[in-house]
Amino acid sequence: MTVTLAQAINRGIHDAMEADDRVLMFGEDVGKLGGVFRVTDTLQETFGTDRVYDTPLAESGIIGTAIGLAMYGFRPVAEMQFDGFAYPAFEQFTSHLAKMRNRSRGRVKLPVTVRIPFGGGIGAVEHHSESPETYWAHTAGLKVVSPGTVADGYAMTRAAIAADDPVIVLEPKRRYWMKDDLELPVTTEPLHKAVVRRPGTDVTVVAYGPMLKTAMEAADAAEEEGWSLEVVDLRSLSPIDTDTLVASLQRTGRMVVVHEAAQSLGPAAEIAARMQQEAFYHLEAPILRATGYDTPYPPAMLEEFWLPDVDRILDRVEEALDY
Amino acid sequence: MTVTLAQAINRGIHDAMEADDRVLMFGEDVGKLGGVFRVTDTLQETFGTDRVYDTPLAESGIIGTAIGLAMYGFRPVAEMQFDGFAYPAFEQFTSHLAKMRNRSRGRVKLPVTVRIPFGGGIGAVEHHSESPETYWAHTAGLKVVSPGTVADGYAMTRAAIAADDPVIVLEPKRRYWMKDDLELPVTTEPLHKAVVRRPGTDVTVVAYGPMLKTAMEAADAAEEEGWSLEVVDLRSLSPIDTDTLVASLQRTGRMVVVHEAAQSLGPAAEIAARMQQEAFYHLEAPILRATGYDTPYPPAMLEEFWLPDVDRILDRVEEALDY
């Protein structure tokens, strides 16, 4: 069937809740309203207000009670309404959700999934378009993933909920309406694996979440220039699948990493650091970055100048090829 | 005069308060107690409870009211008692302290200094030894610095308070008792500049804050092996002084970056990413990293195995030289 990414995620939560009655889903406006993006549409009707519920307006409360619920034995799926509104919960994320298992020497496990619609490109007001993945990916104890395809929207949601570790699922909100075929059961790579979405020979382009589609478009456009791009869907930001990236870089010798997040200390920095170390003798050019700038996310009318797009990717590709 | 780093910082705050009666200092236990590390000792006696005061136990409250005070016209110096306890204020840091000036098109400036004792090596319990610099350095709108010498303890404190931008000063708590000569007035490089602390020819070692002293010790030890290390004190994590780093790398061809923070998405990743791009043809070896592991900070009895030390730095130096 053809579904949107939002529908695929909805179906993923639905099927997880159906398969395991210990799965709960909660957050701000996820119940009757079905979430501000309708990702949780009809779930409350189907599973009742004890399993799908609206919380008070308090993000630390959402993550903190998710931890308590997980200690009790539930498998909570919590939503942060937008990327920019997860920050009030930062202490519960970093000091507890990430560290409780380690602190307890493995005795307390927290199978909590946190869904966060993230990224820009929807013309929203401030705080609704951020890419805070660095904050989570740098935090030991969390797993951080982002689906870039409709199938992964379903499969990564299921895998995150099934995982016994806390997983942050960064949902690319500007792709919620992206449509594709979804055949169940979906078989995809494990949660922590990167996937080559399009093989190529000249330059590897690494992207995830909202930028995967942009990278694929760049690869199409590059063809016209006579460049063959290999597109790798990173999928997981913690852990990062170094081996798949290195293998691709060994084939192409050149790599451009794409993300919306601000450049300095963004995920592309980590990938560049790893690649130049692990594939030093294969580098035909430095690892280049096509990312957001080191400024706050811009107002809606300027976001097209801030966000990486096909042109910015191709500029970096060309720069890499020029070495 | 010979003073400790803590005393140099204390003197810096004191002199700033004496020079400008709009400077306020507040936080948890900074008043009568003089701070848990005595960094603010005697300041309340000297300047009174209206200018140096204890707050309720609420970090978001501390940063949020600092913003209000700055809008009113004060120059607040706020303390977060420990690295691991700044997280409750994360939203005020990222959504307001960092972004208010940009949001207001330059009309609202927030000359706020936030002092955070950070890093490990003091045998403390959990949450008291963290290195969260990535969180701040990745956040556009903040400046982030860390003094590695006694003189910089004074000078960077003064410069941070004098700056019209919000500045996070990460104070290397394990070096609070480190002694050195302090001659006033101190003349040091501007806040955003890196400084070569020790020239050398074989490998550049980049460090900051608590690891500067360790890097200097590594350079001494390396001499015995016949290796000449150039030690660069990064000083500023946002911005990063790329030019000084590139210049050093062009001289040595090899670089090891040191920090306590977890490796993935730590500052060394950003430096590696920049160096391999800007000095691509000068690299004799990949940029290597001597850092903490991607795990939560360990219990006191294991911290020696987790923290970078002279040996870990020299291992990386040797590895770089082996290329």
Add this chain to the structure above:
Amino acid sequence: MGASQPAGDVDPSTLLPPAEPVHLLDPDGTYHEDPDHPVDLDDDQLRMLYRHMVVTRKVDREAINLQRQGQLGVYASLLGQEAAQVGGAFALSEEDWVFPSYREMGAAVTRGVDTGKMLHLFRGTWLSDHDPYEHHFALYSIPIGTQALHAAGFAMGAKFDDNPIVTMAYFGDGATSEGDPHEAMTFAGVFKAPVVFFVQNNQWAISVPLDQQTAAPTLAHKAVGYGMPGHHCDGNDVLATYAVTRKAVDRARSGAGPALIEALTYRMEAHTTSDDPSRYRTRQEEEEAAKTDPIVRYKLFLEKEGLLDADLGEQVEAEAAAEATRMRDEIYEAPHGDPMELFEHVYVDDTGHFERQREVLATELAARDGEVSA
């Protein structure tokens, strides 16, 4: 110590709200005097309240239109909350400061802020575009409840300075669940900061009704936990709102410390233009609420008192229409932002931050220009 005396020195019962919200105007406009809540306004001021409400209603409607026409990305209407916002803000003096959330067009109108400038945030020309220092009206704060701390800090500053100003933080019923307003009230209580926390209880936080937000008897009952008085008023009654706020503002100015006001009102519109309230509340509820329209009630009062005739009524409508036109023009004529400005305001002193990134963007812009001219 052990079983010692309580921490504070006030009688807690004086901090509790009255059993019934303060209410001075009946739906038919009849005014009931309440000696505890005098309305110390002259006729011009009473008319001014009306003017502000009507202008607010008009620009609010116009903003909705602008959104429908694609001129704004989104807009958060305050329909139905005019009395709460105007009545509250009218109790402040010019030197006082307002710290709004994102729905405070009525407070902005009352303060004299350029309504057109207030819309740039929603249009996305820039993240905001009025000068907070001009009318002492802080920037809209989108992260819920965070501005309460800025208001508290600002008020602490005024107190340290012996400057007799008061700050007012507007926030919603939903915001009372967040940690920040809690911490703000804690700080304000301890420092006796001259700040008034003004909660517009419009019954909804997007789709979440009040009884799923808190189990508190009323939001005003939270005040006692911070050692400050909690007030409770009919927020659709502009005179009650004014009088209650005025009392709290005067008290704060006198040095007696902060207060919490809960103004009971109703969000008659969707949460924002992106929202669809039919998914979570009934038409019937909305229709009931519409009957308590704050402007209708106040107009009846003015007419009864002989303060408003047809002429004046028309004059106010005309003023409102003119303001709406000015606002519309500002938005239509707003120049597109300059992309290079993205780097301009991040730091006062950006040495070392943007040299290379400025170059990347400049190159991209040049390439676009090339494509356009080519």
Add this chain to the structure above:
Amino acid sequence: MGASQPAGDVDPSTLLPPAEPVHLLDPDGTYHEDPDHPVDLDDDQLRMLYRHMVVTRKVDREAINLQRQGQLGVYASLLGQEAAQVGGAFALSEEDWVFPSYREMGAAVTRGVDTGKMLHLFRGTWLSDHDPYEHHFALYSIPIGTQALHAAGFAMGAKFDDNPIVTMAYFGDGATSEGDPHEAMTFAGVFKAPVVFFVQNNQWAISVPLDQQTAAPTLAHKAVGYGMPGHHCDGNDVLATYAVTRKAVDRARSGAGPALIEALTYRMEAHTTSDDPSRYRTRQEEEEAAKTDPIVRYKLFLEKEGLLDADLGEQVEAEAAAEATRMRDEIYEAPHGDPMELFEHVYVDDTGHFERQREVLATELAARDGEVSA
């Protein structure tokens, strides 16, 4: 809507604390019956309270010694708070859960947790080392107030499951200023979660006295703002603490929702062994506080009631000494941690995270071994 009825349906006055803290034992041990707060304990249970307090005092002193001897890096003593902790925890059933802060050795003793294991955190062998599921005693929580949310969430889970258990969150007077306990009480109120928030008001948050922490008349007055009853008791009176807590626990178990208890006590020791209270409070204040020692008072009561004779007194002391010895042995004999364990517990499934870093550490360890054997 507009001037409508308040949100809750309870009479707010029933949620306010009494004018005076509940108090059942005079300093000389005289017991005053209070029909609202019955003490439903048999003689063995009454003796058990004493036993727990004496053991707590002993292991607490021993922990201070261990710190002085360099066996612990730091320790947070609860001297003077034994009645508050033991009285509170004793009101719980075995199936109930405790969510402690970092000073709850008395609660741990009452629950039967191995006291030696509780010290590993302070020693630094590992970040904690007891099994929370064994005695339903969660890990110590160092970030202030954060555990209140875990307790609330756990209780919500129990409620969803129709499992008649109750959770209890311990936190301090200082913690009431943080956002997390505020959010926890908001959630608990809305979901009627069976959780009791137990504040040990020991008058100090490190160097900050209560009147700089909050302007609230009492901390118990915060409860009404969340629609839950606020209780106030003499925390140095173990029977009052027990009776008040028991009432709140029973009510929560019955489905009527959460409660907040403020137990008035005093931190007789330094904040931790790293602290120097002479910088911020007087010897005189400390000496005054010492006069209200909760164990002395309770011992007098037991003696008056004929429940404690010299034999039994000695037996309890011996038990306490034995427990302290067991604890000391555990610490002395604790093996040093294995550095490679640093990677073991971060994830259940760490595929992809540590392959390379494990190798780095293993190499370093091998080199150290080499140096040692060389």
